[in-house]
Amino acid sequence: MELQKLSNGNHHDVAVPVEGGVPPEEEKFLQHNDGGSKRAQFTDFEGKTSFGMSVFNLSNAIMGSGILGLSYAMSNTGIVLFLILLVCIASLSCYSVHLLLCSAGVVGIRAYEQLGMRAFGHPGKILAAVVITLHNIGAMSSYLFIVKYELPLVIQAFLGQTSSSDDWYMNGNYLIVIVTVCIILPLAMMKHLGYLGYTSGFSLSCMVFFLSVVIYKRFNIACPLEVFGNSSVTTTVPEDSCTAKFFTINQETAYTIPILAFAFVCHPEVLPIYTELSNPTKRRMQNIGNVSILGMFIMYFFTAIFGYLTFYENTEAELLHTYSKVDPLDTLILCVRLAVLVAVTLTVPVVLFPIRRALLQLLFPGKPFHWLRHIAIAVCLLVAVNLLVILVPNIRDIFGITGATTAPTLIFILPGLFYIRIIPTDQEPMNSRPKIQAVLFATLGFIFMTMSLTFIGIDWTSGEKRNLGGH
Numbered sequence: 001m002e003l004q005k006l007s008n009g010n011h012h013d014v015a016v017p018v019e020g021g022v023p024p025e026e027e028k029f030l031q032h033n034d035g036g037s038k039r040a041q042f043t044d045f046e047g048k049t050s051f052g053m054s055v056f057n058l059s060n061a062i063m064g065s066g067i068l069g070l071s072y073a074m075s076n077t078g079i080v081l082f083l084i085l086l087v088c089i090a091s092l093s094c095y096s097v098h099l100l101l102c103s104a105g106v107v108g109i110r111a112y113e114q115l116g117m118r119a120f121g122h123p124g125k126i127l128a129a130v131v132i133t134l135h136n137i138g139a140m141s142s143y144l145f146i147v148k149y150e151l152p153l154v155i156q157a158f159l160g161q162t163s164s165s166d167d168w169y170m171n172g173n174y175l176i177v178i179v180t181v182c183i184i185l186p187l188a189m190m191k192h193l194g195y196l197g198y199t200s201g202f203s204l205s206c207m208v209f210f211l212s213v214v215i216y217k218r219f220n221i222a223c224p225l226e227v228f229g230n231s232s233v234t235t236t237v238p239e240d241s242c243t244a245k246f247f248t249i250n251q252e253t254a255y256t257i258p259i260l261a262f263a264f265v266c267h268p269e270v271l272p273i274y275t276e277l278s279n280p281t282k283r284r285m286q287n288i289g290n291v292s293i294l295g296m297f298i299m300y301f302f303t304a305i306f307g308y309l310t311f312y313e314n315t316e317a318e319l320l321h322t323y324s325k326v327d328p329l330d331t332l333i334l335c336v337r338l339a340v341l342v343a344v345t346l347t348v349p350v351v352l353f354p355i356r357r358a359l360l361q362l363l364f365p366g367k368p369f370h371w372l373r374h375i376a377i378a379v380c381l382l383v384a385v386n387l388l389v390i391l392v393p394n395i396r397d398i399f400g401i402t403g404a405t406t407a408p409t410l411i412f413i414l415p416g417l418f419y420i421r422i423i424p425t426d427q428e429p430m431n432s433r434p435k436i437q438a439v440l441f442a443t444l445g446f447i448f449m450t451m452s453l454t455f456i457g458i459d460w461t462s463g464e465k466r467n468l469g470g471h
């Protein structure tokens, strides 16, 4: 692909693709000096999505199954260390969005894979597409996994049954197929991600409900826990198992970073959302990123702390399970489980969009939009994810590994490397502050990735299995 340089009279030169390689809607990404103010203009793809809807979509992309592991992470770090790590990962996540937006501004195309192409040629494009595909398929599978195991239990409890039956509506495999066909597929067929703003808003309100109940339950569940069915038996618990720790380190502390990194991944969705934004400027998109990350930071912190202050040492890797242990038939908890199910189900189509875009860029570069391709890719992806969740029993472990590798790659390594390679050295030499920061940022990603993989390795060799990174 040849790139023709245009001067935007501003900080960066803008390169416009002149032939092949990108869908026409992404061509002619121009920035021009509009009365002295920096403005980006897209002459043939006019995004129509508002600021608010984009915030909903990005927040929905951030918020997913990751939220369920946060209280557990806090129980292994203590409140203060958790808060420090949460602030660090959230800020680094915003910085990563900044790097992506700067690189996209120079390349002139708002697609993660095209940044890879510009930075490292075809291998870079393929690497970006593969990492996005693996990560987002992992995230989608983790959401459907929750549906597969939670929905039958919720139905069972609503029907007032205490044990599961052989009825089809108690079979998680049938249920995920039904949910996929009736809810996810129609949403995934939408032409633009922007249309999902309403469902994303609804998904977020379900999570707000979840958070409210987590807060409410903090004042309703007594610690030490009276496990359902055992309420008359007082279990002896260690003295300190119901006191909050401010700072603690144990074997499981190592999982905190992968859990937090996974919880903040939204980077594959950033550029597709930017493409559809109305009045798209870098600053406006950065604000969308900052507002979404800040909003989710607040929700994450409150969920983690109130969940932790309910169960303390007894917090399990998956918060919902811990509640069910107390009373599986509690109606409020059932409603919360349903709300989480709705929220994660509505996140699936948002997470599917970047995979489809990556596949389109790989398999059909430069081809205009075509409904058949658009729908066929969504159908194939959903069939594949359903089959994975139905047929692979240890899918959690598989995606535990990919989550630990792809999350740091998407947040730290690729944005850092792309920035270093894409921003011309005559503008920012290698020894300039932004470039050095980007190098450190990518290095941090490598360190996180190596750390996570080492800990999984140790865990596996010692024969234990844990729920890592939200998967």
Ligand SMILES: NC(=O)C[C@H](N)C(=O)O
Binding pocket: 061, 062, 063, 064, 065, 066, 067, 135, 136, 139, 262, 263, 264, 265, 266, 351, 470
């Ligand atoms: N969008 C993703 O990749 C994962 C999301 N951050 C989650 O917590 O589930």
